[in-house]
Amino acid sequence: MPPFDLPEGDPFGPHNLPYGVYSRTGSGERTVGVRLGDHVLDASAAARAIGSPHAPLLSRPTLNPLLAAGRTTWSEVRRTLMEAVTDPAHRAALEPLLHPLAEVTLHLPFEVADYVDFYSSEHHARNAGAIFRPGGGDALLPNWKHLPIGYHGRAGTVVVSGTDVVRPSGQRKAPADPVPVFGPSVRLDIEAEVGFVVGVPSRQGSPVALADFREHVFGLCLLNDWSARDIQSWEYVPLGPFLAKSFATSVSAWITPLEALEEARVAPPERTDPLLPYLDDTASEPAGYDLRISVALNGHVVSEPPFSTMYWTAAQQLAHLTVNGASLRTGDLYGSGTVSGPADHQRGSLLELTWNGRDPLELPDGKRTFLEDGDIVTLSAWAPGPDGLRVGLGEVSGRIVTG
């Protein structure tokens, strides 16, 4: 019987306990909470109530101090909170510390240091290649199977789920246009991704080995890397996407600790090309994650991208990101890249789902190629957990508004 009258099999049961930062409606004070069903538990008060020494780490307006504390502490805090919510002896003390989600405001759970975005789904890369370079030979570029392609994004415009996204304006130029025109993007898209949150920093000049992934990365979240395709196609040569992506990136309000996802670990797809030693994971423990993502547009599921199909793992991405000596900071965030599976209904962007607008989606409220004002996009996901339970990931949702 789950505690606190949670329904049997709730994906946000005591086996999950993702972390967030909330404030109670009417009070401005932010503090760390863990999600339990459709409630949030005041994590520091709960820790204090059961005599844990870690209460001060949780009595903060951001997760960063917990992130920085390192893997041993992460485990201890998690064990403490699991004990708190499962031992009936604590029930009376804890019930006043649970607040319905409807009565709290959820905030960006951590201060984002640097934000990097990868491009690690082979299916996505092949789709994008086929769309943008039709008839151009192999849809994958020559470097793709040798390294996880990535680039830096804008950390300052990462926003929490529920934040409206203002349609960006910018320059675009169709091939036939003599000069670029300026205006609101007419090809506004989503990218369904998973974001990884770095806890423990590293020293500049010292790469982080593949095997040290879980010493540095605390957990993951869902991430929507909003993308203006028309702005992107005009600006991106030769230095990559810039304004097409920098206006907003949405993340879920809940960070799922990697420890909650032990049962979801799976081997990544077979490596078809030999890897350089710093990326070679053929002898490593499984570093993929079996996350079942769902993309809903105005409440209608339009895609179900399987994260287990990602070619490059988060461990490889971290090893690559740091192999040149780039240091990590607490709060660094990196996105997996758009998650697309092999099937048509597993594509993680409208670019792919509509084949660059050629094949509109038929929704109950009309056809869609790219996003219209008022559209609400929601990513949700779950992963296999212990004892046949599901581990729910916090959803990430955003609505498009005019500027």
Place this chain on the structure above:
Amino acid sequence: MPPFDLPEGDPFGPHNLPYGVYSRTGSGERTVGVRLGDHVLDASAAARAIGSPHAPLLSRPTLNPLLAAGRTTWSEVRRTLMEAVTDPAHRAALEPLLHPLAEVTLHLPFEVADYVDFYSSEHHARNAGAIFRPGGGDALLPNWKHLPIGYHGRAGTVVVSGTDVVRPSGQRKAPADPVPVFGPSVRLDIEAEVGFVVGVPSRQGSPVALADFREHVFGLCLLNDWSARDIQSWEYVPLGPFLAKSFATSVSAWITPLEALEEARVAPPERTDPLLPYLDDTASEPAGYDLRISVALNGHVVSEPPFSTMYWTAAQQLAHLTVNGASLRTGDLYGSGTVSGPADHQRGSLLELTWNGRDPLELPDGKRTFLEDGDIVTLSAWAPGPDGLRVGLGEVSGRIVTG
């Protein structure tokens, strides 16, 4: 007669007063200082000594609170400090607050929020185009004259002048190589740039107009965007440079306030292509800066790039960066892009100076194509100031070391 026995015409006289953060040798405490000749003045103690209300803003381990305070306060603080160092009545009180530069440690003067790098020298872009796309028609890509091309870099690896730079390792692949090889970069380069420091933030969804540049940008510094050309050429398609740049970016320890550079403002080069309204500065006050940069390799000047030749101004870069609604934060840093003038000895990178290694530089200690271990690169600069004085910019220097 300059105060405090400064030599006549010192480029770091009372007309300049760049800001930095220092600690006295043997003490760990960081505080804001202004440079006066070869000394640093304790800025908060000086403000206190003359009864200024702004002392608390300067009694911090970083410039960020001053940056956030806005243009009116920037002017007041500057006026206060100019008065302090020029009025003989204050001399006795201030002399104990001056410390020789040799007896202090200079720190990264502000917490970098996001770091963006532009590509705004037409001469540099044409040289790079001619080197990488020989015989490929116009060396400038079609978008170049329509928008200031830029991309995000890694904020967490921005380091202060004097910090050693570890030669990065990474993948490279010559066209003839069947597969990429891994190892220390063999084509390590510099990029001589000017960095602009944002003080006043902006709201997500609200672009910053061209005319509001000086409401948001506090000052500038010299910046060396170290670049591993071999890593770059293999990784950069299709999402731009990543590890080739993210290992280190060096900035000078002194931030020169824009107010010290009023006499250095010049009109940018003639705009050869019509600009969209948000970038059109043809009717604006001059937004270029006449900074005379010098690049020294192991003490030998190898280039003198003139910043006045930059096609895109810092005001245009800021307007472009935010036109999609991307917000600014206090501490945002953006680089001008490599500064290269029209003449051979005005090129801001070894890539251009040696024409991709074809024409080695002849230095007293041997030939150079790209950087060798132990090499020290120093950028320095000055600008025209009031009354025929020069405004010195703080140098940015770094030495290449093995990992």
